[in-house]
Amino acid sequence: MKELLKCEFLKTRKRYILLTALAITTADLCWVLYGNYSEDALAKGWMMFLYQLPLVNAIFMPLLSIVTASRLCDLEHRGVMLKQLCYISSRGRLYDAKLLYGLGIIMISLSVQFITVFIGGKILGFGGVFPAKLYFPYWLFTIVPTIAVYIVQHSLSLLIKNQAIPFFIGVIGEFCGIFSMFLSQLPLLRKLLIWGWFGALQFVGSDWNRETRIANYYLLDIDWIFFTITVIVTAALYFVGRKLFCESEV
Secondary structure (H helix, E strand, C coil), X not given: CHHHHHHHHHHHCCCCHHHHHHHHHHHHHHHHHXXXXXHHHHHCXXXXXXXHHHHHHHHHHHHHHHHHHHHHHHHHHHHHHHHHHHHHCCHHHHHHHHHHHHHHHHHHHHHHHHXXXXXHHHHHCCCCXXXXXXXXHHHHHHHHHHHHHHHHHHHHHHHCCCCHHHHHHHHHHHHHHHHHHCCCCCHHXXXXXXXXXXXXXXXXXXXXXXXXXXXXXXXXXXXXXXXXXXXXXXHHHHHHHHHHHHHCCC
C-alpha cells in the first residue's frame, strides 16, 4: 500500500491537486468570514457560524470532492493506464490506495477550514468562550458527509472514463442537497440524499426579526441515531464502490 500511495504522489505532484483543493477551501472560508459584523453578530458569532457553516459546506465540500476525485482518476483513464496498473496490483488495493490518497487531500482541506474558523472567530472578536463541546459534533457532522460524497465521486470517476459524467452527477446531487436544506417541511428529503446530510445533521436553528434585523440562534436536538446511520451508509458505499470497481472491466 505504501508503494501505491507513493506512486499516487509521484504521478500527481505536478497536477497541483492539493493546491486546487486548498483554493476551493479558501473560497469557502472567504464566504464564511467576509462581511461587516454588528456588535450583536460578534456577540453571537460562534453560534452564527454553527448555523451558517452547514449550508456553506453543502456548497463547497461536494465541489471539493468532485474536483479532487476527477483530477486523480482522469490521469488513469488516459492511455489505458488504469488497465496497466491493474496488472501490477489488485483492483481492490488500487481502489483503496487512490481513495486514501484522495481522502488525505480532503482531510487536509477540512483541517485548514476547522483551524481557520477558530482563528478567524478569535480575530474577529466573537464573544464568549469557544464552545468546543458544540464544535466537536459539528466537525464530526462535516467529516462523515464529506467522506460519503467523496466515496461516491471516487467510485464514479474510476468506473466512468468520461469525467464529465461524474462531474454532472455530482453537481446535480449537490444542487439537490442544497435545495433540500430550504425545504424544512420535508426533513426526510435531506436524510435520503447524501448531499443533504450537511443540513440533516445541523443542530443550530435561527429566528430572524425583520424589524430589528437581529437573528437569534438556538440549539436543536442532535440526532445521534441518524449520525450512526450515516456512518453505516458511508461504510456500505465504500464496500459497494469497491466491489463494483473490482468487478468492472475498466
